[in-house]
Amino acid sequence: MGTEESFCPSDEDAERWMCSAFHMAKDALDNGEVPVGCLMVYNDEVIGKGRNEVNETKNATRHAEMVALDQVLDWCRHSNLDVRTVCERTALYVTVEPCIMCAAALRLLNIPVVVYGCSNERFGGCGSVLDVSSAKLPHTGTTFKCVSGHRAEEAVEMLKTFYKQENPNAPKPKTRKDRALTEPN
Amino acid sequence: MEEPQTKRFKGPVCDVDSWVAYPVLSDEQSQDVELIEAFAAPIVNKKETSRLVRELNSRYPLNGLQHIKRVRACKGKSSSHPLELLLCLVSEAPHMKEVSMESLLPSNEVKHDGLGEPFLVKVPARPPLTRPQFELASKHWPTSFHEDKQVTVALRGDLFSSPQKERMQVYMTSALTAAKQGKGLGMEAVGAVVVDPVMERIIAVGHDCRGDHPLHHAVMVCIDLVARSQGGGSYSFDKYPACQYTPPTSISTPASDTSQNTPDVETGSQPYICTGYDLYVTREPCVMCAMALVHSRIGRVFYGSAFTDGALGTKYKIHSQKDLNHRFEVYKGVLGKQCEDLNGLDKSLEGK
Numbered sequence: 001m002g003t004e005e006s007f008c009p010s011d012e013d014a015e016r017w018m019c020s021a022f023h024m025a026k027d028a029l030d031n032g033e034v035p036v037g038c039l040m041v042y043n044d045e046v047i048g049k050g051r052n053e054v055n056e057t058k059n060a061t062r063h064a065e066m067v068a069l070d071q072v073l074d075w076c077r078h079s080n081l082d083v084r085t086v087c088e089r090t091a092l093y094v095t096v097e098p099c100i101m102c103a104a105a106l107r108l109l110n111i112p113v114v115v116y117g118c119s120n121e122r123f124g125g126c127g128s129v130l131d132v133s134s135a136k137l138p139h140t141g142t143t144f145k146c147v148s149g150h151r152a153e154e155a156v157e158m159l160k161t162f163y164k165q166e167n168p169n170a171p172k173p174k175t176r177k178d179r180a181l182t183e184p185n
Numbered sequence: 186m187e188e189p190q191t192k193r194f195k196g197p198v199c200d201v202d203s204w205v206a207y208p209v210l211s212d213e214q215s216q217d218v219e220l221i222e223a224f225a226a227p228i229v230n231k232k233e234t235s236r237l238v239r240e241l242n243s244r245y246p247l248n249g250l251q252h253i254k255r256v257r258a259c260k261g262k263s264s265s266h267p268l269e270l271l272l273c274l275v276s277e278a279p280h281m282k283e284v285s286m287e288s289l290l291p292s293n294e295v296k297h298d299g300l301g302e303p304f305l306v307k308v309p310a311r312p313p314l315t316r317p318q319f320e321l322a323s324k325h326w327p328t329s330f331h332e333d334k335q336v337t338v339a340l341r342g343d344l345f346s347s348p349q350k351e352r353m354q355v356y357m358t359s360a361l362t363a364a365k366q367g368k369g370l371g372m373e374a375v376g377a378v379v380v381d382p383v384m385e386r387i388i389a390v391g392h393d394c395r396g397d398h399p400l401h402h403a404v405m406v407c408i409d410l411v412a413r414s415q416g417g418g419s420y421s422f423d424k425y426p427a428c429q430y431t432p433p434t435s436i437s438t439p440a441s442d443t444s445q446n447t448p449d450v451e452t453g454s455q456p457y458i459c460t461g462y463d464l465y466v467t468r469e470p471c472v473m474c475a476m477a478l479v480h481s482r483i484g485r486v487f488y489g490s491a492f493t494d495g496a497l498g499t500k501y502k503i504h505s506q507k508d509l510n511h512r513f514e515v516y517k518g519v520l521g522k523q524c525e526d527l528n529g530l531d532k533s534l535e536g537k
Contacts, residue, residue: 058417059409060458060480066400070419073398083399100503101476105400108473122510125476129508130501132472139494140471 007112008145009041009091014115017041017093018150022117024049025095025158032165035158038064038094040072040111042086048072065094065102069109087111095155097148100125103132107141115147117155201350204522205342206487209498209515211505214314214336218321220307222275224289226300227266228256233299237270240295245273252312254327271326272303315340339516356380356465357489357520359390360403364467364527366427367392367403374527376427377403377466379411379459382484388414388462389430394422404466404474408481411459459483467524469495469517475503478513485514489524 009017017039024037028051040048050067054060072090076083087109092098095117098106103125106114114126114133125132126146134143228234238255247253257269272278272289281288284305286297308326313319316337319330338344345353356378364376372393379389391406401420410430412418422428459481467489470478475496478486486497486504496503497515504515 053419056417057412057419058415058458059412059419060482061405061408061477062419069400070398099476099480101473101480104471104473104476108399108471122508123476125472129506130472130503135500137472137494137500139492140473 007089007091008147009113009115013041013044013091014093014147014150017091018095018115018117020046021093021095022151022154024051025155028052029158029162035162036064036094036096038068038092040068040090040092042072042090047075047086047090061101063099063102065092065098066105068092069105072109084110091115095151096120096159097124097126097128097146099123100130100132103130104137104140106144107132107137110142111144112142113145113147115150117148117150118152118159119148199354199520199523201347201354204518204520206345206350206353206516206519207342208336208339208344209502209504209517210315210336210340211502213311214318214505218313218318218325219310220325221310223306223308223326224272224275224278224284224303225269225306226272226286226303227259228268228270228299229266229301230299231267234268234270237295237299241270241272241290244290244294245277247271247274250274250308250310252328252330253308254329257327266301270300271306271308274308275305344516352385353465353487353519356387356463357467357487357524359387360465360467361489361520361523361527363390363392363427364403367394367425368527370425371396375403375466375468377407377464379407380463380465381461382463383461387431391422391428392425394425394428400473402471402474404464404470405477407464408459408477411462411481415458457482463487465519467527468492469497469499472496472501472503475501479503479509479511482511483513485516487516487519489517489519489521490528491517 021037021039024039025035028037029035034052036052038050039046048068048071050064050071052064053062053067072087073083076086090111092106092111092114094114097116097118097120098114099120100123119128121128123129133146228237234256241255253271255271259267259269279288284303286300286303289303290297306326309322309328313322313328313330316332317340319328322328335344360376360378362376364374367376368374372395375393377391378387380386381388389407389410391403391410393403394401394406406422406428409418409420410422410428414430414432461484463485464478464483465487469488469490469492471492471494488497491499494500498517503509504513
């Protein structure tokens with residue numbers, strides 16, 4: 001228990017990894033993708049990263065975090081390490097607050113800490129719409145700590161830019177349901 | 186892909202009267218009637234009523250309480266006066282040592298003619314949204330009520346006809362069968378089925394696969410199988426014979442990997458993820474699965490038994506959550522007993 005409590009990245013680490021997350025988001029934006037960058041770090045090593053894959057998979061649950069979590073699981077398998085042991089020492093760095101679904105998934109995998117940039121007023125699961133991260137849910141993994149506000153304005157700006165330019169991958173984003181395909185998290 | 190055989194599951198059909206699908210309503214629809222204190226007075230001279238209402242409406246307009254009727258008829262013949270008039274909320278009333286009509290309604294603003302002595306009442310703070318709320322509210326003070334007939338019928342448990350229930354039962358039986366097959370492979374005993382209710386066909390059947398991947402709950406498996414049926418998908422569940430999908434009939438054009446190049450014209454006729462589909466799941470979905478259903482734009486969800494951390498009724502009501510961009514109807518209790526028994530299956534094994 002004590003080890004989980006004390007596991008938290010230093011400010012320096014947070015700064016460095018968030019910088020990478022922002023690079024990823026920027027890269028996504030330049031390539032017409034939803035500008036969310038996310039990486040999962042264990043022992044100073046990136047063991048998972050991802051971007052939104054909803055359009056190409058037609059699966060609305062393929063958010064950046066879910067893609068990154070799959071990579072973490074693969075990494076554990078290849079490294080022959082126990083998933084729980086690894087996840088309990090893995091931090092997520094993401095430019096936007098994880099949505100309710102992703103927050104629950106992070107709990108189910110016992111990720112102890114999430115560092116994020118701006119909040120997600122439409123879907124946020126770390127306090128914006130619901131606070132899944134700290135809720136009492138005994139059958140939904142473990143709670144996690146949130147460190148928010150890292151370059152928040154920048155993250156918001158990127159999202160705004162993206163929605164202004166329209167997602168070139170989205171089929172005619174006229175209706176509400178079409179727009180949904182390009183939602184951030 | 187082999188089409189899931191719905192016929193096979195019909196088997197020994199259990200009585201459709203053995204279960205009821207009740208709606209899982211929002212907090213606003215299911216909460217108790219909240220009351221606030223107000224002052225009322227008897228109308229001893231009926232002829233003054235319309236003048237009193239007019240003058241009161243300008244003195245105390247009851248802002249935000251448009252559902253409250255200003256006047257109520259007195260129940261029971263024993264009453265000495267036929268009507269009672271709502272004056273104002275206690276919170277709006279001027280500060281006074283002793284309740285008096287003069288301090289409540291200065292007579293230069295509202296003439297007291299025809300009014301009796303003021304008294305305290307409790308009135309419903311919010312407009313009633315369901316018939317049970319309306320009936321409770323009316324016991325205190327009459328309100329207007331814009332009835333949603335479907336909700337009223339659903340709350341009585343009468344929304345679905347016997348033929349409809351028979352079909353629902355077929356779908357849930359299919360989910361139960363998948364749950365048991367998953368259980369046989371060491372997974373949790375949870376099964377789910379995605380149905381196109383218009384075509385009356387099963388699009389996907391899945392069961393819990395978290396032995397392989399901790400996030401592959403039955404609902405997540407089904408969502409990916411639906412994606413696969415539309416030429417997408419992220420995983421392969423081919424090694425699980427009970428996890429299956431059927432491409433929608435509307436797609437008669439060569440299916441599969443040409444989807445990226447499909448001209449825009451055709452996308453309109455193709456299904457968009459789970460829009461318009463129904464989900465049948467043996468156990469109430471968790472937070473992750475419930476939100477995944479929001480993202481997937483599911484049409485309706487039917488589940489059998491409740492789950493301690495469930496997010497469609499027990500811990501949260503994500504299907505009616507404010508601020509979210511998609512809402513859907515949820516019904517619980519479909520083959521409730523049989524679904525409940527699955528949980529027993531899990532517990533008895535855990536105990537060993």
